[in-house]
Amino acid sequence: MYKQDNPIKNSHLVAAKLIDWYLRNHRDLPWRQSRDPYRIWLSEIILQQTRVQQGLPYYQRFIEAYPSVQALAAAPEQEVLRLWQGLGYYRRARNLHACARQVVEQHSGIFPQSYEVLQKLPGIGKYTAAAIASFAFQKAVPVVDGNVYRVLARLYGETTDIASPGAFKVFFNIGEQLIDRQQPDTFNQAIMEFGALHCTPLKPLCLYCPLQQQCWAFAHSQQHVLPVKSKKAAVRFRYFHYLVIVSADGKMLMRARPAGDIWQGLYDFYLLESALTLHEEPEALEEDPLLQELLRLQPMYEASPAYSHQLTHQRLHVRFFLFKLAEKQLRKLVFPPEFVWFSPSEAEQIPKPVLIQNYLKDVRF
Ligand code: SF4
Known part of the structure; x- marks a missing residue:
């Protein structure tokens, strides 16, 4: 009161x-x-x-x-x-x-x-x-x-x-x-x-x-005590590893993010999340069939520097691994059905998290 x-x-x-x-x-x-x-x-x-x-x-x-x-x-x-x-x-x-x-x-x-x-x-x-x-x-x-x-x-x-x-x-x-x-x-x-x-x-x-x-x-000289506010909820740290799959003509594979997590409806790449740390090489990630196949077909991927991104209660640490693949290599891969190919100009038009937008500005395919 x-x-x-x-x-x-x-x-x-x-x-x-x-x-x-x-x-x-x-x-x-x-x-x-x-x-x-x-x-x-x-x-x-x-x-x-x-x-x-x-x-x-x-x-x-x-x-x-x-x-x-x-x-x-x-x-x-x-x-x-x-x-x-x-x-x-x-x-x-x-x-x-x-x-x-x-x-x-x-x-x-x-x-x-x-x-x-x-x-x-x-x-x-x-x-x-x-x-x-x-x-x-x-x-x-x-x-x-x-x-x-x-x-x-x-x-x-x-x-x-x-x-x-x-x-x-x-x-x-x-x-x-x-x-x-x-x-x-x-x-x-x-x-x-x-x-x-x-x-x-x-x-x-x-x-x-x-x-x-x-x-x-x-x-009562209490300006700096009021209003009383209890501490904020703890920040959750997350580690995202994106596999950026690009075709010879510069198209990239993206999907709209599903409900139930951050960025619902915004477009990003194939994502592998690890629980404890951000890896420098995708080989360190846990087994993923698509990643294993990508590494077999194209061992010369490009790793980005680490990005970090602050959300309200989450801090994301993110790295992108870019795989450029020829048409015949792509034909050997099976992608989840929600993934769609976008040309750079089409990708410019779809809604994306700022983090993805920043990466696309930094990278050259
Ligand atoms: S600025 Fe705010 S705290 Fe300071 S005297 Fe005015 S109402 Fe009070």
Whole structure:
């Protein structure tokens, strides 16, 4: 619970100060000029776990390619994934597409206004539903994101662990008491922007803060303790060995990754994963019939340097082994049915993990 010596009092004053600060200090971002729920939704999905500077060009590209929810719904999934390439978290892109389709098919192309109904759409959680309901439809629903957790925890001395399952409800309740019901859209923008620019994680600008007088953390010198967050989940290390099989005319063998692991639906090469280490030579890998056959037909493979790639809870260590094979050699091999040949220009067009894209930029066939 928040500290008893500083309950949520002066909520009007705090909200007014946040809005006043926002009107004088906010960044001019394209989606802020819009009340169109499609644009607001698109920007929120792109910006989840992405910095504004990184997300901005993606937002512009998506709006250009798909100016309406109908246009996005009608696009092939591969094309949407291709446009998303580089942002990571590809499940978000698939949900984005599924959501557009659902809005068109089940809501006649019009985003629902209700906070609860919005959450029934794919990829729309509590935060995004609150953002759409308030920014597009002026509903008094507080947004709660990382910035809001921090600002509220500091202002009210709220010590609930923000990684705990009950945290959202605690902070949502505080937000509900604080939100300006006349202008919930501006209030929500204000508190998020204040957290992003002023009450920042490591160097909050307390000396110039309009909320000094109302801030529990400032009064008790606890800015660097709040918000309370328990440690992140451990990182899993994985070791990928890709067999890059290339024909004499430069075509490469790739497949769309299946469900149940990272990068679902993105294209990569034949993969052998080992449990403990990244090998320098494929001979060190465990028996694999295709690898054995490749080594017999073409012992002169090219090994790439080691690549490493960070995902949210996984660190990948990766090496590529390039096998160039003549037509008659290829005829002796049997590939799993999901593998397809792509020319370099075709491979350019299909959605791929950034790691694969980087390798293709580095390698010469
Ligand atoms: S005084 Fe410091 S900790 Fe408190 S709201 Fe302002 S910037 Fe944040």
